[in-house]
Amino acid sequence: MDFEESKPKILDPKTALLKAEKYCVYQERAQQEVRDKLYTFGLHQRDVENIISELISNNFLNEERFANAYTLGKFRQKGWGKIKIKQALKLKRVPDGLIKKALQQIDLDDYLQKLKGILEKKAALLKEKDAYKRSYQLKQYAYGKGYEGDLVVEVLKANDL
Template identity: 65%
Template sequence: MDSPKTIKITDPKVALAKAEHFCAYQERSQQEVRDKLYDWGLWPDAVEQIISQLIEGNFLNEDRFAKAYTKGKFAQKAWGKIKIKQGLKFKRVPDVLIKKALQTIDIDDYAATLSKILEKKAATLTEKNTLKRRYKLQQYAMGRGYEADLIADILKNSEL
């Protein structure tokens, strides 16, 4: 199902130049670039050759991508580690790099961010029953990708 604006590129040199621009614009995972190259209509051998050229030219770096993705999703969207890990797995980043990237999140900032989103959510809840209220807060935080034990600790030590 091609959309009318889908470009077809058959020359690997043109594709490499476009892929370099694509990677220079923002950090990308190898899978994102691979998918884009296939969308452009390149053959598998050309795709893999371009990927290795991008890695050699330092346009593509999975470790750098994983750290940038982790930092961005935590800082901008206040995602928890579970949701960030799922996002990185979806982009087919190796588990070793995912683990390394998640370690870049400061533990104190992580707990403070979770407290902040729980307080913000608590302000919008109208539930009077304490148990139901805490359950709703816990479900909300788990949906944002936070760990159940950390959520429980923060809820136990707060007046939410």
């Protein structure tokens, strides 16, 4: 028997609203995350949209606040670059304008410093002796973290990594 099927569905919109408020208080959420959660309760679209509106009007849900918190959190904690953060926010259906605004919160000096630190840490772990292959591996690593190609090349040249 599937676990999801055995969970009792919450059909009462008032109970669902309380649960959604708790869900939003725990950490910042995107509207789509909350919407998906509400649908797991077995609610109809009209009820879900009413609850979303209620959460927004009571300031439990704020897409701009979420985008800023998510962006700075992923940058500082995980060392993600702007490309990866942008993709993740798009997956959470955050509007492009808010994504652009949130990415501007990242200080350029901090961004370059973080990229340099990531590349230095990775370079220390690489056993490759061939400079060309080593450079390629470092670039690929930085691209995977979501950093822009021109910045990666610039930081690698400037720091002889």
